[in-house]
Structure formats: structure tokens, C-alpha cells
Amino acid sequence: MKSLTLYTQFYIMKFGIKRNKKVNKVEEKNISQAVIRRLPRYYRYLGTLLDEGVERISSGDLSKRMNVTASQIRQDLNNFGGFGQQGYGYNVKYLHAEIAKILGLDVTHNFVIIGAGKLGQALANSISFEKRGFILKGLFDINPSLEGFTVRGLPIRSMDSLSEFIEKNNIEIAVLTIPKSMAPEVAEMLVDTGIKGIWNFAHIDLKLPETVLVENVHLSDSLMSLSYRIGHSGEGVLDE
């Protein structure tokens, strides 16, 4: 891994940064988690600018809107080959489309929801996911009495049919909206189906092989962070 990085740096030094697929691919190797976390936010702001009919924007103006420094914006976007031109700024439509590609939003991703309770239903009804290419294909619940009910036109299915359904429908992502006590078992079942990612709302960290990517939404953790900040407001907080 280390030698690959050195090679990359050498490659860029020697051949300059060109925006061709090969170089981009190499450059993306070492994107930090923090930058990845910020990308969707860029995508969101650029989407708003597009809606407003803005064609180009300087890193300075974007920085004011997003409340981050212009240098951070330039640094972040340089990770992916820049996109900006000196004196012109960023082409909003182009940058929006490029970030969409980086985030994998230029292709569709089929997903299922496991746990058809209130939260599962709320997520099933979100149109914004669909707009970004995430297509809900099925809902599952462990409670057999829910079988036959539908959410947004989709029937709630029994867990017995999960594996077969995932394989047949080319499902990439499973959303877990089940109690934490059941989550590890269901997650293991999912690993065997060859699923690529789990969007985990259960309040537990899943221990899975690296082949399955897990993105956690721990709502209680978020609420506790808010509570901490309320209790300590007025005190200094260091930026990340």
C-alpha cells in the first residue's frame, strides 16, 4: 500500500496532473474519510446552485455559502483532479455532474429495507433517495403478521425470501431498521447473500467482513452530541 502511494506521487510529479481516467483513479486512492464525508455536502450545495440557475461560482463565493474556507474547498476538490479554472471558478453543472459520478449517483443502486416499522416506512417514502438513483425494491419484516401489507405499493415480505430476493433483484444495499438485538444475526445473513453495503440504523456496531461496507446512522449518538453541546455551550470547542 505504501509503495503504491509513493509510486502515485512519483507518477504525478513526473507526468503532471492530467484529468484522464487513469490518473484520477490513481489519485483517488488516498482520499481521507473526512473528504468523503464532505462530498455529499458539495453535491447538495451545487444542486441548489443549479436550481437557482447559477452557471459558475468561485471558491470564495462557494466558501461563503458553505461556511468553510475557500482553501479547504480547493484542497478537497483537488483530490479529484481540481475541476476549477484560475480566474473562472467552477462550472456548477460540470462539477455537480462530476461529483455525482464520484459518489456513484450516475448509476442506480437497488436497495431493500429490513424492518418495516415507522422508521423503515419513513425511509421507504423518501423521494429524495430515488432522485439520487437509490431504488427501493423490497421491504422485509420479521413479524409475520405484517406480511401482505404494502408500503408505497411494495408488499412487506417475510425474511425467508430475503436471500433469494437479493440475488434475483441485483440488490446492492440493505437498510437495517430493526432493533439492535436482532441486527447482528440479520447482518450475518446479509453477508452470505453477497450484499455490498448495509445502511445500519440499529443502535449497535456490526462486526462484519471487510467485503460488506457498513454506514451507521446512530441517532441516539447524534442526540447525545447535541445534549453535550447544549450543556457546554459558551465553552470553546476545537474544530476537527
Add this chain to the structure above:
Amino acid sequence: MKSLTLYTQFYIMKFGIKRNKKVNKVEEKNISQAVIRRLPRYYRYLGTLLDEGVERISSGDLSKRMNVTASQIRQDLNNFGGFGQQGYGYNVKYLHAEIAKILGLDVTHNFVIIGAGKLGQALANSISFEKRGFILKGLFDINPSLEGFTVRGLPIRSMDSLSEFIEKNNIEIAVLTIPKSMAPEVAEMLVDTGIKGIWNFAHIDLKLPETVLVENVHLSDSLMSLSYRIGHSGEGVLDE
């Protein structure tokens, strides 16, 4: 601010680190955002250990469970005065209770939910918030046809009564589960009520005075991060 920090360091050097409220209070001044984000996770793991009847744990064992380095654990907890003893490890019950205090979970926080759709209802029905001292006092919705319906025994109220309700019921936190188009206006209304924090699920960053703390849960951003990672799996990712 800077002089205060220097004073703190001097104070600790001169008088040693004693676990009295004053020193703790001073020491907490410069906790980084990243540490604050990690605290709820410590709290969660310690809660599980408590449930399992574990009385004490070394930073090494805790590190294996939490999948972070022992030195990060020691560093993180040192921010709050340590809690650990050489050769003994951490007293689980004590550490759990201390972190609860730091997070403000030793007192109750009244909250309201604004937006009584599926997501609002899902959050209203979460028992885990209540267990941590977050007490749902009211639900509000802009849709007048919902008035009179109840969620978990609480009536859905009209927005007209929001300000008065917040003042009379000592509400600290408002949860925003409304469309992003309505969120800025409602948030401004909330600022005038003197609310302390907003837990924002609307897919927009709110621009509010610093007196009101905002904790965002941008679900689409989280899903897009997962999508990025699926599209780039197998490539190296730097830790934060």
C-alpha cells in the same frame, strides 16, 4: 480564550490534576469536535458492559471491543480527567455515570417534534431517547388536518401554539422533521422562542445565531457516502 487555556495549563501544573468540579470544568474547555463525537460511542459500549455485568475493563480490552487503539481511548478519556487507574483499568459503572454527566444525560431534556410525518412519528416512538432523559412533550405539524390526531398519546398541535408551548413547558430541543423548503422559516421562529438546540433532519444547513445549537442528521448525505464507498471499495481510504 488563549490566555484562559494557558491559565488552565498553569493551574494543572501547579496544583496537579484533582478530580474536583472546578478543574474538570476548566479542562473541558478545549475538547475537540472529534472527541465529542466519540463520547456517545463510549457511553454505548460501557452501557453494554454494564448490562453484561462487567465491573472493570482495561483500555486494551475496551480497545478490542470498540476497534480503536488503546492509546486513543486513554487520550480521549484524559480530556475529562482520566477516570482510569494504572493496573486496574476503568471502573465501568463509574465511567458510564461520569460520561452520562458529561453528555448531560443525568438530567432530563424536554423536546418537541415539528413535523408529524412518518419520520417524526418514528422518532416520537423511540423509547431509547426517553431512557437517556429526552422527554417528548409535544408534536407539531403545519398541516391543520392532522390536528386532533395523537401519536404515542400526544396530540398533534398547530404551529400557532408552538412559541407559547415551548416557553410554558421548558422545552430545550426541537426536532425538525419537515421538508427543507419550510425548515429555514420554522428554524427562525424557533430562535425567537429561546430554544437551546435544534435536531435537524431537514436536508438543508440552517443559518442561525450561535445561541441556538444545531445538530444535523442529513440522511441523504449518509447514503451517498455509502454509495461512494461501494463504488470505490478495494481502494485505500485514509482514516480521519
